[in-house]
Amino acid sequence: MTDTQTGTAAGSPEPLWTPDPDRVAASRMAAFRDWLRAQRGLDLPDYPSLWEWSTSDLEGFWGALAEFTSTRFHSPPERVLAVDAMPGAVWFPGATLNYAEHALRHEGVAVVLRREDGHRAELTYAELRARVAAARAALQALGVVAGDRVVGLVPNTPEALIAFLAAASLGATWSSCSPDFGAPAVVDRFAQVTPKVLVAVPGYRYGGRDYDVRPVVARVRAAVPSLVATVLIGGDEPGTLGWDALLAEHAGAEPAYDPVPFDHPLWVLYSSGTTGLPKGIVHGHGGILLEHLKMLALHSDLGPGDRFTWFTTTGWMMWNYLVSGLLVGATAVLYDGSPGHPDLSALWRVVEQERVTYFGTSAPYLQACLKAGLRPRDDHDLSALRVVGSTGAPLTPEGFRWVADAVGDVQTASVSGGTDMCTAFVAAAPDLPVWVGELSCRALGAAVAAYDESGRPVLDEVGELVVTRPMPSMPVFFWGDEDGARLREAYFETYPGVWRHGDWIRITPRGTAVIYGRSDSTLNRGGVRMGTSEFYRVVEAVDGVADSLVVDTSDAANPDGELLCFVVLDAGAPLAEVEAELRARLRALLSPRHVPDRFVEVAEVPRTLNGKKCEVPVKRILAGVDPERAVSRDALRNPDALLPFLNWISR
Structure with a gap:
């Protein structure tokens, strides 16, 4: 699941898909609203009113969700939210439960394995x-x-x-x-x-x-x-x-x-490692259980009889999200192999043959299908497919249109969230339309807002993506962060008591959202996120390399951008010989996806006054931003080091 998605071009947005009224009426989202009316006396007739309630009455919403989804507590909670603060929220104190028990309480086919070599297996x-x-x-x-x-x-x-x-x-x-x-x-x-x-x-x-x-x-x-x-x-x-x-x-x-406490560690996910060792992000049994029940049952409308797949590896949070399909009784379809072997239709064949209901993949895969001229609806029986999920990188407006034209009458669920919470907090819903280039809604229970530089909420303006109220799937802690200092620094330094995610977002008057990108320098290739510090540890260990700078030029406007590695070489070290070693080591020590498209020799890497490499300013320069806007030369230790990058874009 990505932290960046695409925005629409200037002008009026274009409606792409509208849900069928009968399907909406039969959805679990509608069933939840009916249940709230019958059990809680709440009249919340549409998604906006439901979202507003879910983010203003946290105890009411999360408590109702637990009851509606038949969450089994071995010991009941004393209340839903004992401490309403960030960081430090205390959810369901006194409760005990177990994630695995909920994942294994259903019947029918639980798992189907498909491998790229044609092997198939299934387990009930x-x-x-x-x-x-x-x-x-x-x-x-x-x-x-x-x-x-x-x-x-x-x-x-x-x-x-x-x-x-x-x-x-x-x-x-x-x-x-x-x-x-x-x-x-x-x-x-x-x-x-x-x-x-x-x-x-x-x-x-x-x-x-x-x-x-x-x-x-x-x-x-x-x-x-x-x-x-x-x-x-x-x-x-x-x-x-x-x-x-x-x-x-x-x-x-x-x-x-x-039975374990609600916040007992379930798994450890990892940050990209951009500024050092990857941070170990710990999530709890209860928080992930309720969050994934919400996203998969309500937002994705998945349940028994449905087949759910997302192309992922076990090193990406989408694997954790995929296997949570078991929580709602769906069949998890696992794919092991390359999405492009023996050709780009590999995943579409799986969707057809396994009668997949919800097919999640990366935006680059959809963009590659578009570029290759594929029309899956013409070549495959996709009649079981209701939703195509997209994440991992920006999906362009052309990508949205391609899904509607070449895949069929399906919902395009472009979602944005992150490893930090192991979920999407800007997403789609079965009762909302899809607009080209836009994410359909802020997820239930996710008090997402756009803040200006002064920390004030703005509407229909680009601002910092923030979450203003706690969510149960926020990290329990970072591994080894005994006093919580690293966690506070990561999310709460800019706006005390408010989660700052690091994305630019615009929330439209319709309640949809556009994410404009991150300000960090995480590399995201083929759905695998990796930090530049890991990259540098490999590159700069090669004999002949004195320094390096890596930049991924992909963004919403340029989804086919390149991964460029600029290297400073020792005297007498020829680039051709060093490049062969670099490619071999990066493939072996990181992943094949992180081998750059090109290596370019430069005399010096631009650095800030405190010695940090200027990755983001260089990326902005290569994207065509005015250098004077991209970086202040006064903030650089060696401003002349920018010249090769300026020459690069003027070629």
């Missing part, structure tokens, strides 16, 4: 419960208890889901990385959380090629002394345990779910 909820129970017993035999960490270096397969749910059922905390991450990136994440057990694969297939992960697994095992066991899925390496044998040993174990 009963089969999934049995495997989770066996994995839970196996983890217990390895000494895992509530509060321990279990980590996964795993692709998007049922085994990853089983390991996560087994850990959650025990009250252990899960964290995962995609197996295409290089060893330094994995160690930077996993070493922080001192895990007890690592679940990993020896290799994976992507784009028709096989990749060996065993060297990465060995590096992680050597660098993380807290590990007491490594469980290998589909492999047999000295010093590791086999996944299949371990589950077979504990087959027949009874499902069990340990």
Whole structure:
């Protein structure tokens, strides 16, 4: 899920899609309004009135949501919101529950796996419960208890889901990385959380090629002394345990779910690592449970009988969001492989063959389909499809129109949120129209506003995206941030008591929103977010490289921009030789997606007076912003270092 989406061009917006009245009446959003009228005496006939109530009466809304979705508390809460403050909100004090119990309470087909090589498998909820129970017993035999960490270096397969749910059922905390991450990136994440057990694969297939992960697994095992066991899925390496044998040993174990406090750590996600080590973002069982029930049941209108997929890896928060489809009884369709192998229609074939109801993907994939001239509606039976979700990067107005024209009469759900809350807080709803280039609404319970420089809310003007009231899925804490200083610095320094997200947003008089982009320098390639600091750690370790600056020129106006790496070379180091080494190392140590389109030699990297690299000003200059507006030369230690970038755009 991205932090940046596209805006419309100047002028009146264009209506693209309007929901069918019968579908609206049958939606879970309408059912929730009917329930509120019958059970709470609230007359909230449309989405704007429902949103207004949900953000003004937090206790009323979140308490009603918990009851409407049949949330099971082992110990009841004393109240819904005991401390209404940010940071430091206290939700559902005294309550105990378990995320995994809610994910495994349904019947029918729970999971379908589709791999790029054509392999297909499925598990019913009963089969999934049995495997989770066996994995839970196996983890217990390895000494895992509530509060321990279990980590996964795993692709998007049922085994990853089983390991996560087994850990959650025990009250252990899960964290995962995609197996295409290089060893330094994995160690930077996993070493922080001192895990007890690592679940990993020896290799994976992507784009028709096989990749060996065993060297990465060995590096992680050597660098993380807290590990007491490594469980290998589909492999047999000295010093590791086999996944299949371990589950077979504990087959027949009874499902069990340990009640934990509402804010007990469920998983650790990671920031991009732009300014140092990735921050470990901790979310709680209860907050994620209610947030994802809200988004998937109400906003996405998913439930039993629906099939839900999102193209993602386990290193992106959208995997966590995808597997939460189980919370509402939907079937989670997991895709393992490249979306472009053997061709760009790979995912559309899955949507057709699995009768997918809600297909989520990245905006770059939709843009690539547009550019390639694909018309999925002409080549595939997409009659089961209701919604195409888009995130991960900007979706252009042309992308919106392409979905409507080439995919069919489906809702385009362009959503914006982030890893920080593991959700979207600007989204879509089944009872709202879609306007070209716009996000349909602010999500229920998300008090999103646009603030001007003085911290005052503005309407129909571009301002800072802020959240003015607490949400249950806000981070419980950052890992290792004992006094909360890093969390306060990340979100609450600019506007005390108000969450500043770091996006520019305009909220229209219709209640829709346009996100104009971030001010940070996170790289986002193919749906994988990665910080520049990780990039520099690889690049600047190569012999001959003295300094570097990486810039992703993609934005809403230029979705096909390039990833450019500007390098300062040691005397006598030829760029051609250094470039070959750089490409090999970036592919191996970060991911294939983070190999730049071009390397460019420069004499010096522009830096601020306090020594920081000027990534954002350079990106703005390359986007055509007047250099005088992009950066103040007085703020630079070496202002003449900007000249190569000015020459670059004038070529």
